[in-house]
Amino acid sequence: MSAHVPTSVDPVFLTELLKAGGENLKKCYQCATCSTVCTLTPDHRPFPRKEMLWASWGQRERLLGDPDIWLCHQCGDCSVYCPRGADPAETLAAIREVSIRHYAVPSFLGRLVAEPRFLPLALAIPVVFILAVLALAGTLTLPKSEIVRLADFFPHAWLNGSFSLVFLATCGFALLGASRFWRDLQRNWPVPGTPRGLFESLLPVVNEIITHDRFSKCTAHDHRYLAHLGVFWGFICLLLATVVAILVILLGGDYPMPLYHPGKLLGNVGMVLLLSGGYVLLKERLSTAGKTSRSTYQDLLFLSILLTVTVTGGLVQVTRMANSQSAYYLYFIHLVAVFYLLMYLPYSKFAHVLYRTLALFHARRTGRL
DSSP states (O other): OOOOOOOOOOHHHHHHHHHTTOTTGGGOOOOOHHHHHOSSSOSSSOTTHHHHHHHHTTOHHHHHTOTHHHHOOOOOHHHHHOTTOOOHHHHHHHHHHHHHHHHOSSHHHHHHHHOGGGHHHHHHHHHHHHHHHHHHHTOOSOOOOSSOOHHHHSOHHHHHHHHHHHHHHHHHHHHHHHHHHHHHHHHHSOOOSSOOOHHHHHHHHHHHHHHOTTGGGOOTTTHHHHHHHHHHHHHHHHHHHHHHHHHHHHTTOOSSOOTTSHHHHHHHHHHHHHHHHHHHHHHHHHOOSOGGGOOOHHHHHHHHHHHHHHHHHHHHHHHHHTTOTHHHHHHHHHHHHHHHHHHTGGGSTTHHHHHHHHHHHHHHHTTOO
């Protein structure tokens, strides 16, 4: 049983949901088809029927602390079978987007990423930051050497130091938001008298994350499973390759790493995986073939930035090997996109990794899954 939660109607919250993509939720007449066809919902108090009811009444307190909105993978099964076109999948996606903004610390960064009118400012911050670091490093002008060395443009010490500080600050803000979310989870769904053990709850969550096992059960858009898996593992490979590169630099090894170096091979494999999966997802997001493939500003922005990081990273590698001065310009664009991902991690679609992991862990801990 969930704890007592205030059930007051919040018209402002309802308006936020409608603007975020839940404009069809008022068509819902509570037939429960969505909960019946969903292959991911728990048997006890299934979703998304109750979420559609709470959303239509603007019950902010119930929804912000509801773990079930994060157990949904927006596969669209419920929307395909909905007899009224109420689009439950889009409504739950809207609730997640509003939730990310609610838990954002500081809150203004959540708005900065969520609203299209702020995109120029959101992009300007990384540009100004990188230019400032280059000015401090004394390398604001492009190197005049005939040999392209990226470290001559952005020295490794300045690059690793500045980006590490930003990443640590971002992690701190993410943890603050996560702690607020966790308190709401415990308020709405308190752990029973005898909860499952830590590892008994955690290990299935880890398995779910690395295999996307629950995602594979979706049927309406089953191709999303492989595409999403490709993006996930592609990003992990690129992240590990970056860590290897940093270690090579710190240990005084040969850098740039040769193409046959394990770290370089891992990065190129990750690039292929991410580009393949990202292309499929972006193509679908841009498609107007069906209502369950509708896209939001957040979806398109996140995929665009992620693909920009990957494409520019690959082009930097090629142009540097070709000893082309264009490598410096591409490297700058690449770093701006990387900085964007790092700085706005808790406020973009990346936040799903954090909140969904906590929701899955809580669901395992409380016996919901």
